[in-house]
Amino acid sequence: MNAPRRTSKLAVVGAGAVGSTLAYAALARGTARTVALMDVNRTKVEAEVLDLRHGGMFVPQAEVLGSDDVEVCRDADVVVVTAGAKQRPGQSRLDLAEATIALTRKILPGLVEVAPDATFVFVTNPVDVVTYAAQKFSGLPPQRVFGSGTVLDSSRLRQAIAEHCGVATANVHAYIAGEHGDSEIALWSSARIAGLPLLEWKALPGRPELDAAARDAIARDVVRSAYRVIEGKGATNYAIGLAATRIVEAVLNDEHRVMPVSTRIDDFYGITDVCLSVPTVVESAGATTTVDIPLSDEELDGLRASAEHVRAVQSRFGL
Structure with missing residues (x-):
């Protein structure tokens, strides 16, 4: 005592x-x-x-x-x-x-x-x-x-979706997966707004549709956003500082929170021996279990391409 x-x-x-x-x-x-x-x-x-x-x-x-x-x-x-x-x-x-x-x-x-x-x-x-x-x-x-993977990228995605659709960011549930970089992909097929599948979302009065063109534009903007910040002020720091702090809290508080952190992938849809971001349970023991989130054929092709992109860099450095 x-x-x-x-x-x-x-x-x-x-x-x-x-x-x-x-x-x-x-x-x-x-x-x-x-x-x-x-x-x-x-x-x-x-x-x-x-x-x-x-x-x-x-x-x-x-x-x-x-x-x-x-x-x-x-x-x-x-x-x-x-x-x-x-x-x-x-x-x-x-x-x-x-x-x-x-x-x-x-x-x-x-x-x-x-x-x-x-x-x-x-x-x-x-x-x-x-x-x-x-x-x-x-x-x-x-x-x-x-x-830290694509935790920040996913925040950027959710903010962009929320702004486009006219809802609070907290009502958007969506992930960026793959490399934290140019080959990352948005997982549109599993995204939700207030529990409704994003691909079934009907625009609110006075708001534009979240059609394929809008989704492509949002995904491109997410990929380029860090470069725009770096061009303007030399570094990204506020958002990544908050994102990393949130990851730390998930560990220290044993939250079992699902976050798209970068972990070693072992047979995730056939992808293995590479670190990529996919939804993963984060708890006191670390990043423990990847979640087999449903992927469309296009998303799976994109994730595999992203894995090959990262794996090629690993090989270049003898990893």
Whole structure:
């Protein structure tokens, strides 16, 4: 009865735009009792931590730590890796692969040593290839090493559908699957608006139809949206910070929430040995079970093509 109360610890590796925003979002939402930020740039990480601490009276109680030493991540329950090469305007996520895989190989052993029981969530792009590499480098069970995948892309899709149809985003249930990148696909056949199959949706008064042309335009916009943000401000950070924080909460709170995270696929509609985003149960044990969501023939062809696209990059780097 007098045992100390178990508290949660989130470690964020990388204090750049994404990592620092993630730490801020986690503090604002009360995600973890301790938030630790690690970065090789000691001056930068110490300044970020100081800034976050100064807002302590306005958020749920939490301890904020920061260092360039991996020890700051010790005993973390969840480690989110955001460190990696920065995506430049016009550069695809897959162009980032070589430098980021090398960095992952370098830093992961130390992180596993100080946080051997943690769940590792990779946000660094290209997230599918990096996640596959991290699973091999870490030696941990695959369910404890997964990527943020298309959680953000699915949020973009739902927001775009909601705006087009004139409903709240919370009333839209739809997923982006496949690569977190140019070959990703929208799963229209299983999408719902307020429980109604999206393909049966009738436009509200004064709203345009959600026909094939509109759906194609929305899907293209989702694929291009990150590039537009990067062209305008140099990086995406707010939405991915919130998305990653929501994934962390699903782990820490053992929510069994279905999310399209990037996981190792084993015979999903015949697709295997590649990390892709499909609806997956996220709980305290990690990303545990993929959901065999129904796919149209066109969607299945697209998912297989996306898998081959990612697998080709894996092979290029000996993975």
